[in-house]
Amino acid sequence: MNQLACPKTGFSRRGFMIWISGLTFAVAVGRERFGHAATEAPDIAGTPFNPWVSIAPSGEISIMAPATEMGQGSLTSLPLILADELDADWSKVVIVPAPPIGKIYGNPSMFGAMLTAHSLSVQGYFTPLRTFGAQVRAVLLDNVAKHWNVPSAELSTEPSVVVHAKSGRRIGYGEIVAFAEIPAVAPAIKPEALKKPSDFRLIGHDVMRVELPTKVNGSAIYAIDVQVPGMIYGAILRSPVQGGAPDNIDDAAAKAVAGVIDVVRLPYGVGVLAKTPWAAFNAKSALESGVTWQRSGKAWGFDSDEGLDAFAADARDLNMPTTVDWYKQGDAEAALAQAATKMEAEYRCHYAYHAQMEPLNAVASVSAAGDAAEVWCGTQYPTAAQAASARALDIPAERIKLNYTLLGGGFGRRGDYAEEFVVDAVLMAKCAQRPVPVKVMWTREDDVHNGHFRPITAHYLRAGLDASGKLIAYDQRLVGDRVLPAENPQFFRDSHDRDYQLMGGVQLTYYDIPNQYAGQIPRDTGVRTAPLRGIGDIANKFVAESFLDEVAHKRSVDPMQFRLELLKNTPRGQKVLQRVGEMADWGRKRDNTALGCAFIVYNDTLISGVAEVSIDHSTGQIRVQNFWCVVDCGIAVQPDNIVAQFEGGIVYGLGLALTEEISIRDGAVQQNNFYDYRVMRMYEVPDIHVEVIPTDNHPTGVGQMPVPIVAPAVNNAVARLTGVRLRESPMTQERVKKALG
Amino acid sequence: MAFQFTVNSSAVSVDAPADTPLLWVIREELKLTGTKFGCGVGLCGACVVHVDGKRAFSCQTQVSNVAGKEVTTIEGLSPDSSHPVQKAWLAERVPQCGYCQSGQIMSAADLLKRNPHPTRAEIVAQMSGHICRCGTYLRILRAIERAAREAPSNAQHVRAEP
Numbered sequence: 077m078n079q080l081a082c083p084k085t086g087f088s089r090r091g092f093m094i095w096i097s098g099l100t101f102a103v104a105v106g107r108e109r110f111g112h113a114a115t116e117a118p119d120i121a122g123t124p125f126n127p128w129v130s131i132a133p134s135g136e137i138s139i140m141a142p143a144t145e146m147g148q149g150s151l152t153s154l155p156l157i158l159a160d161e162l163d164a165d166w167s168k169v170v171i172v173p174a175p176p177i178g179k180i181y182g183n184p185s186m187f188g189a190m191l192t193a194h195s196l197s198v199q200g201y202f203t204p205l206r207t208f209g210a211q212v213r214a215v216l217l218d219n220v221a222k223h224w225n226v227p228s229a230e231l232s233t234e235p236s237v238v239v240h241a242k243s244g245r246r247i248g249y250g251e252i253v254a255f256a257e258i259p260a261v262a263p264a265i266k267p268e269a270l271k272k273p274s275d276f277r278l279i280g281h282d283v284m285r286v287e288l289p290t291k292v293n294g295s296a297i298y299a300i301d302v303q304v305p306g307m308i309y310g311a312i313l314r315s316p317v318q319g320g321a322p323d324n325i326d327d328a329a330a331k332a333v334a335g336v337i338d339v340v341r342l343p344y345g346v347g348v349l350a351k352t353p354w355a356a357f358n359a360k361s362a363l364e365s366g367v368t369w370q371r372s373g374k375a376w377g378f379d380s381d382e383g384l385d386a387f388a389a390d391a392r393d394l395n396m397p398t399t400v401d402w403y404k405q406g407d408a409e410a411a412l413a414q415a416a417t418k419m420e421a422e423y424r425c426h427y428a429y430h431a432q433m434e435p436l437n438a439v440a441s442v443s444a445a446g447d448a449a450e451v452w453c454g455t456q457y458p459t460a461a462q463a464a465s466a467r468a469l470d471i472p473a474e475r476i477k478l479n480y481t482l483l484g485g486g487f488g489r490r491g492d493y494a495e496e497f498v499v500d501a502v503l504m505a506k507c508a509q510r511p512v513p514v515k516v517m518w519t520r521e522d523d524v525h526n527g528h529f530r531p532i533t534a535h536y537l538r539a540g541l542d543a544s545g546k547l548i549a550y551d552q553r554l555v556g557d558r559v560l561p562a563e564n565p566q567f568f569r570d571s572h573d574r575d576y577q578l579m580g581g582v583q584l585t586y587y588d589i590p591n592q593y594a595g596q597i598p599r600d601t602g603v604r605t606a607p608l609r610g611i612g613d614i615a616n617k618f619v620a621e622s623f624l625d626e627v628a629h630k631r632s633v634d635p636m637q638f639r640l641e642l643l644k645n646t647p648r649g650q651k652v653l654q655r656v657g658e659m660a661d662w663g664r665k666r667d668n669t670a671l672g673c674a675f676i677v678y679n680d681t682l683i684s685g686v687a688e689v690s691i692d693h694s695t696g697q698i699r700v701q702n703f704w705c706v707v708d709c710g711i712a713v714q715p716d717n718i719v720a721q722f723e724g725g726i727v728y729g730l731g732l733a734l735t736e737e738i739s740i741r742d743g744a745v746q747q748n749n750f751y752d753y754r755v756m757r758m759y760e761v762p763d764i765h766v767e768v769i770p771t772d773n774h775p776t777g778v779g780q781m782p783v784p785i786v787a788p789a790v791n792n793a794v795a796r797l798t799g800v801r802l803r804e805s806p807m808t809q810e811r812v813k814k815a816l817g
Numbered sequence: 818m819a820f821q822f823t824v825n826s827s828a829v830s831v832d833a834p835a836d837t838p839l840l841w842v843i844r845e846e847l848k849l850t851g852t853k854f855g856c857g858v859g860l861c862g863a864c865v866v867h868v869d870g871k872r873a874f875s876c877q878t879q880v881s882n883v884a885g886k887e888v889t890t891i892e893g894l895s896p897d898s899s900h901p902v903q904k905a906w907l908a909e910r911v912p913q914c915g916y917c918q919s920g921q922i923m924s925a926a927d928l929l930k931r932n933p934h935p936t937r938a939e940i941v942a943q944m945s946g947h948i949c950r951c952g953t954y955l956r957i958l959r960a961i962e963r964a965a966r967e968a969p970s971n972a973q974h975v976r977a978e979p
Contacts, residue, residue, distance in 0.1 A: 147913030147914030147915065148913070149913075285910070288910065288912055289898065289907065290915075291915030292898055292911075292912065292918065293851070293892065293894075293898045294849070294851015294890065294892045295851065296851075296915050298916060303845075303848050352837070352845065352846075354838065354841050431950050432914075433853070433914065433916040433948065433949070433951075435854065483914060484914050484916030485916060485950050486914075519857055520855065520857055717910075720956070721913075723955055724913055724951045724952030726952070727952025727954060728951075749856055749857075749858055750856050751860060757945045757947070757948060758941050758945045759941050759945040763955075
């Protein structure tokens with residue numbers, strides 16, 4: 077069984093020899109340790125061959141994992157990709173979480189940031205990791221060739237063994253370390269020298285995820301579990317509205333709670349330091365009536381229902397300018413003018429909350445002089461967590477020792493640039509009797525009230541068909557609460573003011589629709605927003621795939637047949653759609669239920685879905701009996717994990733489609749906990765049937781990809797069952813009942 | 818105020834206000850962090866433990882209420898992850914983020930102890946008190962069915978039948 081040299085920290089005591097071409101910087105050697113470390117960093121065993129791989133004489137192979145683990149499996153799959161090309165014996169591999177050094181471990185598909193998001197880990201790291209693995213293998217072969225005085229070309233490898241077939245000699249990777257000379261320049265590896273998919277030993281073959289055994293016996297360590305000697309606890313009362321600051325603070329009641337150490341003013345709230353979590357939470361509750369807030373911040377007065385009405389009006393108003401022509405192909409306006417048949421539709425989507433199971437938290441200890449800190453947190457973005465901690469203390473990032481742990485769910489909530497839950501711990505530790513470590517935890521109510529939501533959006537669509545019924549024009553204007561400028565201003569600038577979190581998936585490049593236009597019309601409500609598993613695609617595919625069903629209905633063609641025609645230039649798409657039709661027995665009529673289908677391409681992953689639904693007309697409740705789903709994500713690195721991600725993503729998508737909604741009144745979140753923010757439970761989950769079609773294409777993402785397929789498939793099934801088209805997500809009982817009349 | 822009880826067969830004495838939720842005592846006093854905080858209102862099940870052999874939501878159980886009782890946490894379910902439910906959880910590759918799974922496993926173990934061969938509906942009824950935000954519900958279902966099938970006592974039970 078594989079070991080996991082974690083969940084602690086990946087700082088090595090020694091420097092790595094850097095010879096990967098293009099990397100010319102030095103890695104900090106033996107960083108100063110500060111504070112009361114819960115555990116020592118693992119000393120990586122053996123000889124470093126590059127920043128990613130070290131091999132010990134025992135044959136143990138340490139491989140760096142550059143992505144954080146939130147259940148998606150990257151902690152296993154990324155090192156496994158490298159190990160395959162290295163031809164490592166997987167049972168000898170130790171996985172080491174990489175330190176937060178973006179220049180080495182950043183994702184090439186993520187502006188080089190060390191950010192685990194957008195389901196881009198396998199997609200972005202696949203080729204670099206294979207290349208690094210191949211380089212190490214080449215160095216091993218060259219050393220053995222020299223040692224045995226044979227041509228390198230006569231050598232081959234079996235898992236962790238170099239073999240000279242001619243002479244029958246064999247030598248283990250660990251034995252090579254004794255005489256290995258590591259060249260100053262990495263050997264060049266041509267893409268064609270990498271393994272062919274048929275030669276993969278690990279890729280495509282399911283292995284046990286390395287941290288899974290720790291998740292059935294309570295030994296997995298999340299940030300909330302970190303125990304540091306002498307640690308105290310913190311809780312923070314935040315403004316009910318984003319951007320509000322405390323005005324008057326009457327802390328008498330809070331200070332009267334037994335175990336409270338101090339009450340402190342923060343720029344955005346009031347913090348309690350206490351000896352126990354229970355004292356901290358009780359004191360925070362006691363503060364609620366004693367604190368008044370400055371109405372700073374933009375969202376005061378904002379009402380999300382009224383806001384959405386205004387968005388919808390602006391979407392329909394063709395004189396309201398778009399800020400970015402998000403996607404343009406042909407001339408949609410001209411084609412609409414010439415169309416024989418024109419259609420229009422409006423759709424709306426509401427705010428939704430991540431609801432990761434581990435409430436936000438972090439632990440920090442700040443040095444007595446305030447010039448250094450050690451931080452423990454669960455983050456999707458280690459380099460940002462380090463930077464945010466440094467900004468909070470106004471010290472250089474190098475003075476922050478960051479330890480990142482497993483995440484109790486991420487879904488986008490732990491990936492924004494501000495990392496405010498980490499800043500909480502750092503600021504509270506600064507206010508404590510330094511260097512006393514402080515664990516700051518949010519309650520579930522804190523987590524809901526201060527969530528960063530998927531945005532509200534209003535969509536106005538127009539379609540044009542020519543005399544033959546062909547869809548020739550597709551035009552969408554999207555008015556939505558901005559995400560990227562709030563979540564990560566630097567990425568927004570790098571993206572030329574294109575808010576892909578809001579607009580993701582709005583273009584239908586894979587469909588044969590010659591004239592398309594999508595316009596971005598962002599609004600800034602002041603409400604916190606964030607990428608949420610599926611980002612803009614959740615709304616935009618709900619809208620597009622629902623509207624296309626309306627077009628198919630207008631033309632009186634079968635909606636699946638209609639999409640197969642639209643996919644005439646996308647054969648991989650046709651294949652996944654046909655397959656899901658077979659699985660669901662699409663043509664068979666059901667009693668009291670109906671099927672609806674959808675197809676999406678999401679960052680080059682092709683997905684089809686079919687939902688089977690029934691409706692309780694008296695309550696308006698939609699019941700989903702079955703959900704069939706087919707995916708082609710190229711090379712299937714870990715097939716069962718892909719299925720698992722899809723099963724889970726479909727459940728996540730069902731919640732967003734049916735019950736999950738955040739509403740804002742006077743700038744404040746109205747929901748509190750799982751009693752009024754309803755996520756899916758076991759009794760509501762349909763039978764889910766997932767099939768992966770592996771192909772030899774470059775692997776693409778799976779974590780968030782299934783989420784957007786759900787709502788449109790369900791909506792299309794409801795329309796077929798009832799003849800009524802729902803136009804607002806989530807499709808709550810109240811909305812369904814109202815629509816059915 | 819001090820309260821005496823046993824946790825995973827060890828006697829403990831905890832000095833805490835009587836209304837302190839057992840959850841926080843287990844996690845932050847006794848450092849048994851496998852039991853999780855999820856909602857604080859008994860709606861997610863991440864905090865489920867056994868008290869005197871029956872499942873309890875530790876966020877809704879005051880420490881004063883377990884005085885003199887036996888508490889079992891995920892760490893005490895088996896010494897080596899050998900409980901049939903734990904084995905089935907790995908065989909079905911259930912966990913994703915894993916945060917809710919301690920509670921899920923404790924509830925599943927509680928169900929199978931009372932009802933070694935639950936129907937699917939009985940499993941769903943027991944487990945719908947839990948939330949898994951990663952959506953592993955179908956694997957949880959399969960794992961409980963597997964555990965029921967493969968538990969040594971259940972296997973004997975099956976063999977005993979004609």
